[in-house]
């Protein structure tokens with residue numbers, strides 16, 4: 001089976017502002033990759049390149065071996081689903097209508113809905129335990145409820161690749177854990193290739209198989225969580241003294257002794 005998503009030597013500049021340099025990555029079925037980096041390091045821009053929403057100045061993104069630039073949007077939507085950061089909707093759509101949009105994104109705009117779309121959308125909500133949200137107005141849902149609906153929309157797209165921009169941000173502690181478990185479960189049970197950005201190393205540790213650290217537009221380090229999420233590496237990533245991370249790690253390990261929080265690093 002070919003790699004669902006392969007990016008090679010991507011470079012991207014905003015006018016007068018070089019941003020991403022020589023970024024290569026691949027996403028594999030059944031695995032979760034976490035992308036960590038400081039504010040402004042280029043994570044969201046990289047996601048937009050992987051989704052084909054921005055064109056790289058050099059390098060290429062291939063989906064199932066095809067350059068994304070040669071693909072039509074419905075073809076891309078059949079392969080990649082995207083869960084953006086918290087989204088508001090100005091229109092009074094129900095949650096079910098938001099999920100149904102995933103089905104339309106896979107077809108040309110004028111093709112309309114097909115029999116079976118509603119069933120697929122309801123099944124996606126049910127998979128997340130969110131059936132009760134179907135008829136509620138999306139814009140009136142809480143942040144956590146909206147996040148579940150956006151994830152259901154991505155599931156209803158039935159794509160092999162799932163990209164999530166800070167999926168646990170804004171969720172309460174319990175829902176953060178539920179969301180991270182769900183992401184791992186989707187990779188394992190549906191064999192999806194998943195990429196998520198996060199600002200929380202402990203979230204990456206809890207849910208990812210592979211870690212990418214992005215600093216100033218370049219990959220600083222990649223590897224397994226235990227190889228990469230060390231105090232030294234995090235201190236280098238965030239330009240903080242190692243002692244600060246070690247103090248944080250000690251606090252985290254005190255919490256983990258009480259079985260509330262995973263410790264960081266090896």
Ligand SMILES: Nc1ncnc2c1ncn2[C@@H]1O[C@H](COP(=O)(O)OP(=O)(O)OP(=O)(O)O)[C@@H](O)[C@H]1O
Pocket residue numbers: 014015017019037038039040041042043044045046
């Ligand atoms: N359209 C644009 N024109 C010029 N600069 C931009 C544009 N969009 C983003 N940038 C800049 O590119 C840099 C990277 O932005 P990006 O949103 O990719 O970072 P990020 O790592 O996702 O940040 P955060 O963690 O804060 O969300 C930032 O300095 C941002 O101001």
